[in-house]
Structure formats: structure tokens, C-alpha cells
Amino acid sequence: MPVKTASALSMKRIVISCLIFIMIPLAAHLLNIIISQYAISLMFCMNVGTSILIIYDWNLFGIHYNRAKKNTMDTILFTSLGAILIMLWVYVGANILQAALILPGNSDLIAYGYARPGMLIAFSFAEAANISISYKCFTDHFDVHGKELQSILLSSLVFGLLLTVIYLPSLNISLFFRTYLYNMVLIAILAYLYNQCHTFIPGLLAMAVIYFIIMLQSSIL
Numbered sequence: 001m002p003v004k005t006a007s008a009l010s011m012k013r014i015v016i017s018c019l020i021f022i023m024i025p026l027a028a029h030l031l032n033i034i035i036s037q038y039a040i041s042l043m044f045c046m047n048v049g050t051s052i053l054i055i056y057d058w059n060l061f062g063i064h065y066n067r068a069k070k071n072t073m074d075t076i077l078f079t080s081l082g083a084i085l086i087m088l089w090v091y092v093g094a095n096i097l098q099a100a101l102i103l104p105g106n107s108d109l110i111a112y113g114y115a116r117p118g119m120l121i122a123f124s125f126a127e128a129a130n131i132s133i134s135y136k137c138f139t140d141h142f143d144v145h146g147k148e149l150q151s152i153l154l155s156s157l158v159f160g161l162l163l164t165v166i167y168l169p170s171l172n173i174s175l176f177f178r179t180y181l182y183n184m185v186l187i188a189i190l191a192y193l194y195n196q197c198h199t200f201i202p203g204l205l206a207m208a209v210i211y212f213i214i215m216l217q218s219s220i221l
Helices: 011-035 038-056 058-070 072-097 106-111 113-138 148-167 173-197 201-220
Strands: none
Touching: 011 038, 011 113, 011 148, 038 058, 038 113, 058 072, 058 113, 058 201, 072 173, 072 201, 106 113, 106 201, 113 148, 113 173, 113 201, 148 173, 173 201
């Protein structure tokens, strides 16, 4: 049963965490000017940036890990549910919406075989942790008491927009709205899992596993 939880994060921590989140794609674009391989640039910045974010928010990560460990059955249940929902939504996003998912293309996974392990980590665990921790920080001061549905909708609208703006590779309006819809629903799924378990670990694991499987399948086929 979702309940109101008191904010434990200072405004300074929230701002710095969100700045790290925003700087990852910006740093990737700057690095790409030098090496001209955006997939490699984003892989490097995602791994490094997320590592910095986890270290900076280590206490927060530990709190959520302990909550997940304390309620193992709920964690397993909602991780499994989240994996199913995300798998279905990824299929819709990639094949029907044709949105710009934050995943390397098949050609990148095959062409840059030497970087494949780094890509598998960057665009599964690192990306999921980056989004999950940043989402928690971004929405930490939202008043969700008795407003579960409203909080999910509002946070997915706002954070989904931020995610779309900083990662969208093109100024194409149609692609923007298709990608925004994909990101908005993805964040709504993560928000739902968080509200049910009071920890971002189930959503993080569900997203990481599905994205990892998708990339592994793409690199093999």
C-alpha cells in the first residue's frame, strides 16, 4: 500500500544529482566531436557518469537496496511484473512508435565488438540506475500523499520530457513526440513499481534485464 514518505534529500543533493544526469548526454556529444563514434562516446559517459551518480548518492542507493532486500517477495514480484511491462512497451516503442530508444543499434553492437561488454553494461544496468536514481532525486519533494495516480502521471510527464530533450538525437518533431510518448510510459512504469515497493530497485532491475537481453540478442543475431 503506497504511503507518504518524508523527503530525506537536500536541495543541493537533488540539484547536483540532476546535473550529473543531464551532463551525461552533453558530455557524450562533446566527446563525439573528438572520436566521431557517438555510441562509444555515450557508452563511456554513461558508465562513468552513472558510477559518479551512484557514488554520490551511495546512501540513497543503500537505503533502497536494503528496502528491496527486506521485502524480497515484493521485489521479485514487481521486478517480474516490471520486466513484462517494459518488454511489451519496448516492442511497441521500437516497432510501432519507432521511437528513439536509448540503446545502441545492431550495427554498433556488431561493428564495435571490442566495446560490446562496455555497451552491455552501459545501456542496461548503468542506464537503468541512472534513470532510477535521477528520477527519485527529481521527484523527491513531490507531495504524493493520497495522490498516487496523479504523482505517477505528473512525474512521468515532466521527467519523461526531460529525458527526451537531453537524449533525443534529432530535431524531427514527429520523432520527438513518439520518443516522448515512449519515455513517458516507461517512466510511468518505473514510477508505479516504485510506489508499490517504496524502492527503485525493482524498476531498475526490470529495465536493466530487458535492455540487456535485447542487446544480447541483437549482438548474436
